[in-house]
Amino acid sequence: YAGVGKTDAEIIEALKADVGYFNIESEAELENLIRLAKQTGKMTKAALRVNPDVDPKTHTYTTTGKKETKFGVDIERAQKIFSDYGKNEAVKLCAIHIHLGSAGHTVEPYVEAIEKVLALIEQLRSDGFTIEAIDVGGGYGADYTTEASPTAADYAAAIVPLLKNRNLKLILEPGASIAANAGILVTQVLYLKKGGEKKFVIVDAGMNDLIRPPLYGAFHFIWPVKVNEKFVPSRRDKDLQLDGTVVVDVVGPICEAADFFAKDRALPPTKRGRLISIFTAGAYCSTMSSNYNARRRAAEVLVDGDKFSVIRKRETYEDLTALEK
Template sequence: MTDGAVHLEAIDLDQLAAKLGMPIYAYSSAAIVESYRSFATAVGEDVSICFAVKANGNLTILTQLAKLGCGMDIVSGGELERALAAGVSPLRIIFSGVGKTREEITQALDAGIHQFNVESASELDLIADVATGRSVRAPVALRVNPDVDALTHDKISTGRKGDKFGIDLDHAYELYARAAATASLNPVGLAVHIGSQIMDLEPYRRAYTRIAKLAQQLRAGGYPVRRLDLGGGLGISYGHATPPSLDSYASVIRDTVGGLCAELAVEPGRRLIGEAGILLAQVLHIKPTHDADIVVIDAAMNDLARPALYGSLHPVTMLRPRPGPARPCRIVGPVCESADAFGLYTHLPALLPGDRIAFLYAGAYGAAMASTYNARPLVPEVLVDGSRYAIIRRRQTVAEMMALEADPRWRDMKLSDRSDLGAISA
């Protein structure tokens, strides 16, 4: 902050917002580079870093990470296309996710990815079938559900018994043996991921210890376990708590699996990009109430879904702070949903129409989760580098949205004619 103005690197954000319009996402290139390098230094060169693309799939950001040497953790065929377009080697791509389709598996096999993280016996059979048809061996790692509570929000916990993710720990040995006996499969190791926004390292320690024990059991049974994918989920502060240090996280890795002589990978998403991004918005209307002003802004839950989905509270600052007593306010968006609310803020002066504000730590699961609900176009994204900026996703128009729905063609449904099955993508 200089002379009362909020800056992202050397750029005055109030001036940027006035120039480009709002809402808008902006990211710091330097912050992304620093986050990656700090993570890489902490875990060491023996641990591969695969960015969780679901956190932020912008092509320019993926390209920047790829140039730093980062691999990618993907969960869809679309994310695979993005990773490849960003210049990521297929040999640095891991395909996670519980619902891989035949088409996605085919796409990934043809690309020659590093491995599939398999989440069920059914998925294992499907990968084997597709690989057989293409005369290749599919590299697979079993994602194990270790039955560990990550002590995070219920909706982003993924490693407890009963969660939809992973293979029950008690069944993993048997399924690994089955994979080893299948000619079209190449079982390479194990994977685990217990959740997101994790602020306590003890769940990692428990999960990694259980995976290490399973790896030792499999090796004792004569099955090779060359790789361990340790997942991601390490949290950031959002201004409310102190996250675990990277060095402490790296120590947990060394203490639990460091002696197994396996290739190690981690899948950070939020920790690499979360603090690098902000969402800029403008105040539209003020509705005074007895206890707090209702402040209506031009950004909404379709632009930043985390508050509506998880009750998350992003820190807010004015782009041109001004003195004055604090007045509590509830910041809300224009979408016709009561869930379109960003939270109660008690530190800001009385806001006025036209004021510009920034939601901090919005780089992860912000633009990536955005939608066009209420026919609201996707907002632009900007990358800042020192005193320059680049628009890395231009502002969508309503006309572009409607173009996808234009010129409907009626077709007769004939059970014997399957020629129109591809029409929805035409």
């Protein structure tokens, strides 16, 4: 159970649910967990989230394993925390957790971080502490651009040899690499317009539906749902330029200049009423959506072969105001 700011109520729920390990991010949190474990009579296990100070080479806002971030404890402090709490009976501190960040696109940061952490584990074991598991977190970048991310096999080839015969249970926390390419956001073209030298495609989805481009400078491949044969894209690519495409900004209807999905992107010509797909929208998109600008969240549709079902209804104006008095 990870999270830098777990509340008492959440911790108590997690104790009742017998979670495998609480991933501890500070001495203060560990003290609180010990107090609540004693209070509820539920003993538990914990992993210390160590900050290995490794750069996952992603956006600053999705970097979590550098020293200056709020996550985990500095690797140098880990030994002191084990000497202070490593023999506690209410909370058995017996694992190490790292999570470098999200949307990483190289294997090397994992290798560097795991090597650092394995040295720590050896030291802790020789000091008499039991370390039974290593949780190497998530952050394995989803493939936003065709074949731009290492595969699971690439990660395994680099990581498994490091962890072999270490007598450590291995825990992984992949998120986006599983979910991101399972979803697309379909939006309708409202208007085409020009502004100075620029051409804009104004669509009916907004930054409230998918905020990653303005938030992280994230790339999402965008393409019309239906195109004629000459515009069928060979791959999801930043620089895909087919003859006859038009360079446009794809923007939403919200009153923010940050309300955009793509800037200066070559797209097949489109017009009012046409549908456009924003790809790789299965992670950190609908879960990051909001009602900003009094906008109702989109419906979610599950497609299974040639069948589909609405698994989340489109919000109504009544939903939007339901909690207001």
